[in-house]
Amino acid sequence: MQSLKTSMKKLILLSIITLTLIGCSQKKLTKTDKLVATAKIWGFLKYYHPEVGKGKFNWDEQLFQILPKVENAKNKEELSKVYLNWIASLGKVEPCSSCKIKNGITYFDKNFDLGWTQDATIFSKKLSEQLKFIENNRFQGNHHYVESVKGVGNIKVKNEPEYPNFDWKDEKLRVLSLFKYWNTIEYFFPYKYQTDEKWNIVLEQFIPKFLSPETEQEYHLIMRELVVKLDDTHAGLTTKLTKSYFGLKKIPSKFVIIDNKAIFTKFYNDSIAKKNDLEIGDAVIKVNGKSISEILEEKRPYINASNSSVRLRNYHYVIFNGSTDSVNIDFDRNGTLLNKTIKRYPFKQFKYKKTNKEKWNINKDNIGYVHMGALQKEDVPTMMDSLLTTKAIIFDIRNYPNGTMYAISNYLNNEPKEFVIFTEPDVNYPGRYTWAEAYSCGKNNGKEYTGKVILLVNERTQSHAEFTAMCLQTANNVTIIGSQTSGADGNVSELKLVGGFKTWMTGIGVFYPNGKETQRIGIIPNIEVRPTIEGIRNGKDEVLEKAIAFINEQ
Secondary structure (H helix, E strand, O other): HHHHHHHHHHHHHHHHHHHHHHHHHHHHOOOOOOOOHHHHHHHHHHHOHHHOOOOOOHHHHHHHHHHHHHOOOOOHHHHHOOOOOOHHHOOOOOOOOHOOOOOOOOEEOOOOOOHHHHOOOOOOOHHHHHHHHHHHOOOOOOOOEEOOOOOOOEEOOOOOOOOOOOOOOOHHHHHHHHHHHHHHHHHOOOOOOHHHHHHHHHHHHHHHHHHOOOOOHHHHHHHHHHHHOOOOOOOOOOHHHHHHOOEEOOEEEEEEEEEEEEEEEEEOOHHHHHHHHHHHHHHHHEOOEEEEEHHHHHHHHHHHOOOOHHHHHHOOOOOEEOOOOEEEEEEOOOOEEEEEEEEEEHHOOOOOOOOOOOOOEOOOOOEEEEOOOOOOOHHHHHHHHHHOOOOOEEEOOOOOOOOOOHHHHHHHHOEEEEEEEEEOOOOOOOOEEEOOOOOOEOOOOOOOOOOOOEEOOOOOOOOOHHHHHHOOOOOOEEEEEEOOOOOOOOOOEEEEEOEEEEEEEEEEEEOOOOOOOOOOOOOOEEEEEOOOHHHHHHOOOOOHHHHHHHHHHH
16 A cells, blocks of 8 residues: 555656646747847857857857747747757867866866756757757867957957947847847856856846837947946946936036045136135035935946945046036035035036146155155156165055056065966856966065055055055055955956947956955955045045054054
8 A cells, every 4th residue: 555655656746747847848938038048059159169169150140040030939949949950050069189178277167157058947958968068079279259368368359240330229239239248248257256146147137128228328328237237347338328328517526425425525627616616525415406325326227336435436427417507416514504506517628637746755754655656667766765764655556556566566575475366268168267377576686675564545446556556465564554445456358349339347367376356355454544524624635644643653
């Protein structure tokens, strides 16, 4: 009796599994389902199939030809058959002896994910097997569509049609643009694994958006929103229509955002600012009746940033810009709440000129100060000679340095010290990354600085500035003071969306020698100091003041 019950249970379970499999194969696929699958298959074949990698096909045209067949497929089996016939038409894939992973290679694989090729809910077993075979016998050599930049490691996209007469109303070109960009990021963006939203989910979200923009400006904003999903400060996209959306006219003041208030910090033109009765330290609470926090939330999808600190920096053209000649503000001036309408101007009307910064100096406490954005390579020997006897040097990296870090490090370290390692995309195994050798800085040049070293950083410390901080951080007796940096280090790769719209991404992974990440995290200060509204009103550089106080306390 017990044996009969056991047999019945097994039979029921087998029936359920059979019905489930039948259901999966007969499941009606949505347009988005089919386009998601096609985007992945098209991109995979582009970078993996040997004949496609050689450039034997017009790969864009191949997509246009396959899309109607994909649209007509009603279920998994029909869709898989479309893909299998397509793959068969590309030519035979020969076994690849050089595709085996060589001994000694250690991959960084946080980005690598071809598990979707084995998804039984959307692909037949035969198709999954074929895709796995192509992966194992993938293209090797000089790829038609992508290459590594020699001596740098990040990728360069090549041989992509320009589409000079691009019409935003052309649905197939919009779909092509999404597919191209999504797959470039899928296989060659070193920080894909760090994005807030999984890249697979982004594809599902943006297919409907790319299918149905109502205006050209909306389409441009959708492209920008897609790029912002990288959570990479380097990844921006600006067009005439996105500029128009934010507004081409601006007020005559720079500002920072503190506690959901926009604080005026510096004027582009003092006389125009005076005409509008603006003062340094005015804390704007509302703009045209909207609170600063409401504006930040509304425009957030269009602001590229690796972290929240740099996102606040990148709102600089969002808060006050517009197309009209004036804007109404509610603001706090020294504790008094005021309301006024101020004028907006085209930027060129300000006749704004950057002032020349002093490269270095020594204060009364025998503390050296170096403005890294002003210092040039040829200045380093003279600068370091003049500061060798100071009790401390403050290197201000709240700017963009000029490649001076190695020369400076030779005075701070009397022997080479490793400070960074990179991950580089493997174009012969797309989606995988290899570790490059560690870079070192410093050597014995007979003039070693023995005082304290202070590095000043904030959200404007980005890319090469962060790289500079990592290098100088290797010195003895170093203290970093300030706030979270941009979190976007590494060489930049230029990409283009269909229509010639330029964008960028961080192209290589940058890590400390122990494997600690820097992307999105930035350079972490030992002592955190941020500007305050009161400090701005009183014309103080509170970060620099803290550094001087810290040195004197020691």
